Amino acid sequence: MIQILTTILLFIFSYVFYVVYKNSNFSTSKLNLPPGSYGWPFFGESLALLQAGRDGVPERFVQERIKKHGSPLVFKTSILGDRMAVFCGPAGNKFLFGNENKLVGAWWPISVRKIFGKCLLTTRGNEAKWMRKMLLSYLGPDAFASHYAATMDVVTRSHIENHWRGKEEVNVYKTIRLYAFELVCRLFLSLEELNHIAKLGSLFDVFLNGVIELPIDFPGTRFNRSKKAAAAIRTELMILIKARRVALEEGKASSSQDLLSHLLTSSDECGRYLTEWEIANNILLLLFAGHDTSTCSITLIMKRLGEHPNVYDKVLNEQLEICKTKEAGETLKWEDIQKMKYTWNVVSEVMRLTTPVMGSFREALVDFEYAGYTIPKGWKLYWSIASTHRDEGNFVDMEKFDPSRFEGAGPTPYTYVPFGGGPRMCLGKEFSRVEVLVFIHNIVTNFKWDLLIPDEKIVYDPMAIPEKGLPVRLHSRHV
C-alpha cells in the first residue's frame, strides 16, 4: 500500500517539478552554461550516479559525461534534486578548494541539511570557521599528540580480544563497524556500557541508510526512517549532555575526559559557548562522519593486504620493528604512529583506488566564469574524488596497486584528495589516520587472513564496501 501511494505521489511530484523546471529554463537559457543534460525531471541524473557506484565504477558517471559532452573541465547535470555543475579533475579541485567563501561555499543536499540541523556541515562563513575551531581544538593533531593514540590502542586491543580472538571466520565489515562505533562512543561520550552502545548503534544503522537519499518524506521511506532515527539519537544525546553538565558542576566529570566535556566547557576568546542543541547536532555529525568512513577504509585495507601477501609482510615488518621498542603490554604512543610510514603509504594507495567517499559539494555564492562557461549564483557544484583518483592522466597504470606512488613528494597536488581540501577539508583526517594505523598495527601483529571470496566486488552505496562485507578466515600469528 505504502509503495503504491509513494509511486502515485512520486508521479505527481515529477510532473510538478517538470513544469517548474521547464519554465525555469527560460531564466538561464541565455547564459553560456557548461554543456550537459539535466536528465529526468525530479530524478535528474541521480540514478546514473548512484548506479555507477553500485556497479563498482564510481568514476564512470563523470568520465562518460566528459566524453559525451566534449568538455573535460566542467559539465552540467542534475543530481539529488538540484541542478549542478560538475568540476572535473585536479583543475576543478584546485579551483573549488581555493575559492571557498569567495566564489563558492560549502553545501550539502537537502536530505543532509534536514537531518543534521544547525551544525558545522550546514553552516558557512564566520560561523563555520568558529565551529571548526571549537571542534578542531579537540580533534586536531595537537590534541592527538598528547593522549589519543594510547586510548585508541586500549580500545582496539579489547575489541580484538572480544571479536576476533578464537574465531575461525569473521565478516570484516560488520565487525569493524562495531569497533568504529564503540571507539567514537568512548572517545566522544565516554560511553562504555555495551548495551547502551548497541542501542545507539542500531539507531545509527537506520540513520545512515537514508542520509544521502532523495528527500522523499513519507512513512516507510529510507529518508523518513533516517530522520526519525536522527531525532531519537538527538534525544539520547540531550540526556547525556544534561547529565554531564550536572556532573561537571559537581566535580564528578573532568573537562578533558572526552569531546562532550570539551564542548561543554570550551568557549572562544569572546566567551561564546556552543548551545546544547549545537553540541548535540555536532556530535551527531561527528559520530556519522567518523563511523562509516573509517569502517570502509579499514575493511578495504584488509582486503588489499589479503590480496597482496608481499605488502602484508612489509607492513608486518614495520609494525614488528615498533613492537621491539616497547615493553610487553605497553600501549602505542604518538611517536610510534609517526614511524608507520610504509603502512600509511599502503593506506593512501587503498584510498586512492577505492576512495571511501565518492565526492562532495559546494554552492556558487555569486555568478562566475569557469573554463569559459558561466556558473550562475545559487548553482550547486559537485567534485568527484573517485574520478580524479581513477584517471590514467593523473596516475600512470591507474589500476595497479602500488604504495610506492606515495614515497617522496607523492602524487601531483590536487590529484589525490580523499579528505577534500581547502578550508572545508575533512575535520577528522588526523583522527582517522591514528584510528586506522592503530587498528592495522594490532590486526597484523595478531593475525594473517585468507579472503573467502576472491576478487570480491566493491560497491559504493554510497560508501565503498565489499559486496558481501569481506568474509575472511583467520590464522593467529601466536600459535
Ligand code: HEM
Ligand atoms: C577515512 C576516513 C575519512 C575520509 C575518507 C573522509 C572524507 C571526507 C571528505 C571527502 C569530506 C568533504 C571535504 C570537502 O568537501 O572538501 C569530509 C568532511 C568532513 N569529515 Fe571526514 N573523512 C573521514 C573520516 C572522518 C572522521 C573520522 C571524522 C570525525 C571524527 C570526520 C569528520 C568530518 C567532518 C566534520 C567534515 C565536514 C567538514 C566541514 O564541513 O568543514 N571525517 N570528510
